[in-house]
Amino acid sequence: MVDLRRVALDILKPHDPSMLEFTERIAAVESVDGVSTSLIELDQEVQNVKITAEGTSLEYDAIEDVIESLGGTVHSIDQAAYGEYVVEERRTLQDD
Amino acid sequence: MVDLRRVALDILKPHDPSMLEFTERIAAVESVDGVSTSLIELDQEVQNVKITAEGTSLEYDAIEDVIESLGGTVHSIDQAAYGEYVVEERRTLQDD
Amino acid sequence: MVDLRRVALDILKPHDPSMLEFTERIAAVESVDGVSTSLIELDQEVQNVKITAEGTSLEYDAIEDVIESLGGTVHSIDQAAYGEYVVEERRTLQDD
Amino acid sequence: MVDLRRVALDILKPHDPSMLEFTERIAAVESVDGVSTSLIELDQEVQNVKITAEGTSLEYDAIEDVIESLGGTVHSIDQAAYGEYVVEERRTLQDD
Amino acid sequence: MVDLRRVALDILKPHDPSMLEFTERIAAVESVDGVSTSLIELDQEVQNVKITAEGTSLEYDAIEDVIESLGGTVHSIDQAAYGEYVVEERRTLQDD
Amino acid sequence: MVDLRRVALDILKPHDPSMLEFTERIAAVESVDGVSTSLIELDQEVQNVKITAEGTSLEYDAIEDVIESLGGTVHSIDQAAYGEYVVEERRTLQDD
Amino acid sequence: MVDLRRVALDILKPHDPSMLEFTERIAAVESVDGVSTSLIELDQEVQNVKITAEGTSLEYDAIEDVIESLGGTVHSIDQAAYGEYVVEERRTLQDD
Numbered sequence: 299m300v301d302l303r304r305v306a307l308d309i310l311k312p313h314d315p316s317m318l319e320f321t322e323r324i325a326a327v328e329s330v331d332g333v334s335t336s337l338i339e340l341d342q343e344v345q346n347v348k349i350t351a352e353g354t355s356l357e358y359d360a361i362e363d364v365i366e367s368l369g370g371t372v373h374s375i376d377q378a379a380y381g382e383y384v385v386e387e388r389r390t391l392q393d394d
Numbered sequence: 395m396v397d398l399r400r401v402a403l404d405i406l407k408p409h410d411p412s413m414l415e416f417t418e419r420i421a422a423v424e425s426v427d428g429v430s431t432s433l434i435e436l437d438q439e440v441q442n443v444k445i446t447a448e449g450t451s452l453e454y455d456a457i458e459d460v461i462e463s464l465g466g467t468v469h470s471i472d473q474a475a476y477g478e479y480v481v482e483e484r485r486t487l488q489d490d
Numbered sequence: 491m492v493d494l495r496r497v498a499l500d501i502l503k504p505h506d507p508s509m510l511e512f513t514e515r516i517a518a519v520e521s522v523d524g525v526s527t528s529l530i531e532l533d534q535e536v537q538n539v540k541i542t543a544e545g546t547s548l549e550y551d552a553i554e555d556v557i558e559s560l561g562g563t564v565h566s567i568d569q570a571a572y573g574e575y576v577v578e579e580r581r582t583l584q585d586d
Numbered sequence: 587m588v589d590l591r592r593v594a595l596d597i598l599k600p601h602d603p604s605m606l607e608f609t610e611r612i613a614a615v616e617s618v619d620g621v622s623t624s625l626i627e628l629d630q631e632v633q634n635v636k637i638t639a640e641g642t643s644l645e646y647d648a649i650e651d652v653i654e655s656l657g658g659t660v661h662s663i664d665q666a667a668y669g670e671y672v673v674e675e676r677r678t679l680q681d682d
Numbered sequence: 683m684v685d686l687r688r689v690a691l692d693i694l695k696p697h698d699p700s701m702l703e704f705t706e707r708i709a710a711v712e713s714v715d716g717v718s719t720s721l722i723e724l725d726q727e728v729q730n731v732k733i734t735a736e737g738t739s740l741e742y743d744a745i746e747d748v749i750e751s752l753g754g755t756v757h758s759i760d761q762a763a764y765g766e767y768v769v770e771e772r773r774t775l776q777d778d
Numbered sequence: 779m780v781d782l783r784r785v786a787l788d789i790l791k792p793h794d795p796s797m798l799e800f801t802e803r804i805a806a807v808e809s810v811d812g813v814s815t816s817l818i819e820l821d822q823e824v825q826n827v828k829i830t831a832e833g834t835s836l837e838y839d840a841i842e843d844v845i846e847s848l849g850g851t852v853h854s855i856d857q858a859a860y861g862e863y864v865v866e867e868r869r870t871l872q873d874d
Numbered sequence: 875m876v877d878l879r880r881v882a883l884d885i886l887k888p889h890d891p892s893m894l895e896f897t898e899r900i901a902a903v904e905s906v907d908g909v910s911t912s913l914i915e916l917d918q919e920v921q922n923v924k925i926t927a928e929g930t931s932l933e934y935d936a937i938e939d940v941i942e943s944l945g946g947t948v949h950s951i952d953q954a955a956y957g958e959y960v961v962e963e964r965r966t967l968q969d970d
Contacts, residue, residue, distance in 0.1 A: 332399075524687075
């Protein structure tokens with residue numbers, strides 16, 4: 299078994315529940331140690347937010363379940379780190 | 395229960411009370427350990443400021459109450475961090 | 491009581507007293523531990539400088555009194571940090 | 587014998603399996619200590635992802651086998667570090 | 683008494699004495715612990731250099747005397763730090 | 779005797795051997811402690827890569843011999859560090 | 875006596891001796907602890923390189939003698955640090 303230690307998600311969510319309640323509910327998922335959410339864009343209907351969750355062994359399905367139960371959808375998974383520790387990516391010459 | 399540890403707010407406020415008094419009043423909220431405020435834009439009628447508050451377990455409603463009692467409005471919540479520690483977001487290739 | 495720990499000011503000042511004397515006088519205010527001043531723009535009549543003062547419990551009024559007694563005016567308060575420590579602001583996706 | 591300690595790959599993969607499962611499967615390769623995956627681009631048919639794997643002595647062929655068994659192809663190897671430790675590259679004046 | 687701990691100067695100087703001798707002479711001022719000089723622009727007649735001097739209690743007048751005795755002129759004082767320690771300035775949203 | 783501690787090379791190499799084998803072979807040179815290779819550009823005929831090698835006392839000729847025996851050519855030496863330790867270059871005002 | 879601790883030079887040199895031999899020869903100067911050289915530009919006739927030398931008490935004349943004995947010329951001295959330690963320059967608002 300390999301552990302998911304960090305995941306960054308691009309999420310579309312309705313205005314209600316608020317970004318705070320939304321984040322708090324994800325942070326309340328048992329495998330989650332902490333969550334940071336950043337506002338990307340604010341629309342009349344939806345909010346586009348970036349969510350970064352960390353834990354020793356994240357249960358992604360439980361995270362996604364909470365997101366969807368709150369009316370949100372995962373637009374894309376932007377980053378994922380599995381293993382004994384979080385491998386930090388370095389900028390390569392191909393990223394420029 | 396999950397703790398709110400940091401929150402960054404985009405605020406519109408009247409010129410009076412001053413940015414200093416405004417910040418001091420938020421910092422005086424019981425759950426708040428520290429607050430930094432930065433001026434974003436200065437208008438004839440209003441000031442647009444960014445407020446970052448930290449604490450072990452922030453009570454957001456009390457913070458918002460103070461902001462509104464001083465004539466300010468929360469334009470948007472730009473960042474929120476819940477959990478056992480503040481998860482630092484990394485720039486993803488999607489942020490560029 | 492909540493302590494003001496750092497403040498960054500945008501100041502307009504005459505050429506006399508010099509930037510050094512001006513800074514020294516602010517640093518001599520009792521609650522101030524240190525001050526750094528940077529030149530923003532140099533005009534024929536005035537200097538536009540950015541002043542950053544730190545202390546355990548800054549008395550802002552005493553700082554402003556010194557600035558005004560030296561012919562300077564506070565154009566804007568650009569940053570203020572209150573609390574038990576200086577909260578460092580992170581760049582949000584809204585700052586870009 | 588010289589050890590491969592870090593490798594960064596530019597990968598094209600189908601949407602199924604998901605980026606999470608894809609990453610988890612690479613992280614499960616015996617010589618791999620950790621893997622981080624970042625989304626570069628999302629297409630209707632394929633996902634373009636950047637994968638960074640670390641280990642004390644990575645077996646690259648086993649990593650590539652897993653990638654290909656999941657329908658992915660290595661578009662390019664963007665970085666590789668061999669030796670007793672990971673040599674960090676510095677930006678040279680030629681990189682600008 | 684408040685101590686000047688760091689000062690950054692924009693200097694115009696003739697080609698002779700050389701930047702090395704010029705810097706060495708400033709570093710030899712008693713209150714100065716160290717000086718770094720950077721070339722800003724090279725003209726046929728003059729050199730424009732940036733000088734940063736540090737010390738526990740810098741005597742600015744002695745520094746300026748040496749600069750002028752070597753044919754240099756202080757075009758502007760770009761930064762000055764007074765107090766018990768050097769306050770590091772943070773970039774504010776107004777600096778962008 | 780002065781020791782070469784780090785060298786960064788701009789290399790043109792054929793597609794075969796692969797970037798991994800190419801890097802591994804350089805890392806296998808006796809004086810080399812570690813090597814990182816980054817892809818700069820991918821052509822139909824050749825790969826342009828940046829190679830950074832570190833060691834306590836690198837034998838450059840042995841490194842170049844391996845590169846050439848694998849069909850590669852050193853297009854340029856972009857950085858070299860000799861001495862008791864690796865001197866880190868600072869950006870000067872002339873680099874901008 | 876004040877010590878020169880770091881100097882950064884903009885050098886024009888012929889292709890022969892190579893950048894490696896050129897750097898090694900400077901690093902062999904007695905007062906020099908380490909030297910890093912970076913390629914700025916490659917011409918048919920000359921190489922333009924940036925050389926950074928460090929030592930407890932650098933003898934600049936001996937460094938320049940070696941450079942000139944190898945056919946190089948010092949185009950400009952870009953940075954020099956004298957004193958008890960190397961003063962690190964901070965970016966001022968005037969550098970932007």
